[in-house]
Amino acid sequence: MNATAPIADGRVRVSLPELIALRSRVARAPAPPVVSRAQRSGQKPSRLHGRGMDYAESRVYQAGDDVRRMDWRLTARSGVAHTKLFQEEREGRLLILLDTNASMRFGTRARFKSVQAARAAAMAAWYAVRGSDRVGVLAFGAQRQLLRPQGGARGALAVAGAIATWDGLPPGGDETLSAALQRAGRLMHGASRVLLISDGFAVDDAARGRMLGLVAKAEVAVLAVADPLELGEPPAGRYPFAHRGTHYDVVLHGDRQRADFARSMGEGNRRLTDLCTGLGLRQRTLDTTADPLDAIVALLGTARGR
Structure with missing residues (x-):
């Protein structure tokens, strides 16, 4: 795949029509619970019926x-x-933290990780508004943008539109997860839940402390996006790659070559998994060929106390 392809084909570039069409897929999933944004001081979540200014x-x-x-x-x-x-x-508010670092512009099967992450984020937005949550998105990495939480179908459409727009912008520099979490902590806008979508290569040594600070403010779940080549040792063979218009082959024959390659490719997923395990965060791993819906429902669809 060529990361410089300008066409929004749903493989290497995000397709806005696809993100909007995912609404119908989400509509067939079990309805999420509607819970209030209770504080951590012992209050329990309760269902809301309508709005008021009390x-x-x-x-x-x-x-x-x-x-x-x-x-x-x-x-x-x-x-x-x-x-x-x-x-x-007191309505729930979901803030999606979306990794747009250069490592996300990679894929060997079906689509780039960046496109799969966009699909997952759109599904999360459609799913959240079904439960009467407001939803917003904070991009980190090559794009550093914020869409504040909004409610209803308009909120999910705004998330889909923002993600598609950001995907087409010229990329900036990379950003560590700790820096992104620091920004997120300042820009929560009352979010009660946070969903991090990343391939994990941005995880740095300072991320754990920043994540602890975020966990003190909101309930955090993590969706790790990975290419199938990053999730296991590849069979022997020749693997063609393209990066910024340059094409080259990686030849893997010996067991040690393949093991070293697999270790390098899987580093991001391991970092993110270790971070989640150490902090007890809810996590799912999603490869680029899979339907994101099951992972989204598993992470966002269970009623939980704060």
Whole structure:
């Protein structure tokens, strides 16, 4: 596959019509639970019926909160800025962290990892709004963009449109996961759940500490996207590759060659799996040939307390 192909064919470039059409696939999945954004102070999630502007609670001010809703009395008493939350804001909010680093522009079967990640993100958006969540997306890596959470079909359409647009932009430099998580922590916009979609090559030594900080604010799940060549030792043979217009072959014959190649190719998935295992995060691995729906339902479709 050629990473420079400009056509949005759903293989090397994201196809917006496909992302929109995934709505019908998600509509046939079991409906997700509708839960409120309860705080970690012992409150339990409860189902919501409709919206209202009744006062719900106050919490520590976060970047992006409306200053017109500051809780000045609690701020004065505590010495820490607090903002008021109203009943409509207790809806769940899902923030998708989407890896757009250069390593995602790779694929040997069916599609690039970047395209599979986009498909998974779109399915997550359609699934979240079925459960009355608002949904937004934060791109990190080659693109560093934010779409704030929105509700309903309009929110899922906005996610699909943003992902397709970002996929067609000139790439910037790579970004470590720790840097991305630091940005996410500042740009949560009240998100109660976070879904990280990545191939893991951005995982660095500082990611664990940053992830711990994020876990303190929201429930985090991880979808690891991998090419089949990254998930096992390849058979002996000649493997053609293309990178930025340059074509070359990798010849693998000996057992040691193949083992070293498999270790190198699988490094990202191992890093991400180790991070999730160490922190007890919910994780699924998705290869580029699979339907993302089962993984999305497994990660987002179970009612969980905060």
